[in-house]
Amino acid sequence: MTMTTAEADKILADNFAPWVLELGLTVEGLDDHRAVLRLPWSQRLAREGGALSGQALMAAADTATVLAVSAARGAYGPMTTVQQSTSFQRAVTGSDVLIEAVITKLGRRMAFADITMTDATTGQIAARASTVYALLG
Numbered sequence: 001m002t003m004t005t006a007e008a009d010k011i012l013a014d015n016f017a018p019w020v021l022e023l024g025l026t027v028e029g030l031d032d033h034r035a036v037l038r039l040p041w042s043q044r045l046a047r048e049g050g051a052l053s054g055q056a057l058m059a060a061a062d063t064a065t066v067l068a069v070s071a072a073r074g075a076y077g078p079m080t081t082v083q084q085s086t087s088f089q090r091a092v093t094g095s096d097v098l099i100e101a102v103i104t105k106l107g108r109r110m111a112f113a114d115i116t117m118t119d120a121t122t123g124q125i126a127a128r129a130s131t132v133y134a135l136l137g
Helices: 005-015 054-073
Strands: 026-031 034-039 079-088 097-106 110-119 125-135
Touching: 005 026, 005 054, 026 054, 034 054, 054 079, 054 097, 054 110, 054 125
Parallel strands: none
Antiparallel strands: 026 034, 034 097, 079 125, 097 110, 110 125
16 A cells, blocks of 8 residues: 555655755655655745755655655665765756655665656756665664
């Protein structure tokens, strides 16, 4: 059974640090191998020049991976980031970003995901990431 967005929002609220919650991420959609989150535009997350900071995008990608892994496993369980690599392609200014994390391999002890971060206004890819997670429970 596919996890609901309400269940994913509860995982987010119950398991992430307050500063991650302050990003304002919302769960847009889930299925058995992916999660889509929305990172709302905020001037607080902008760096010099008005572009959304890379740190905010990386945190959103990491968070989306946790929710995608949880959806793929049917529930949240302890896990930790082993590796994250991010490539930035274009600046995002004044627009929300859609973060799509797709599980590419889910094993008993490790999970792998590819993440695409898209400017919600233009539809252009802003960044891509790949993550590796250790599944602890």
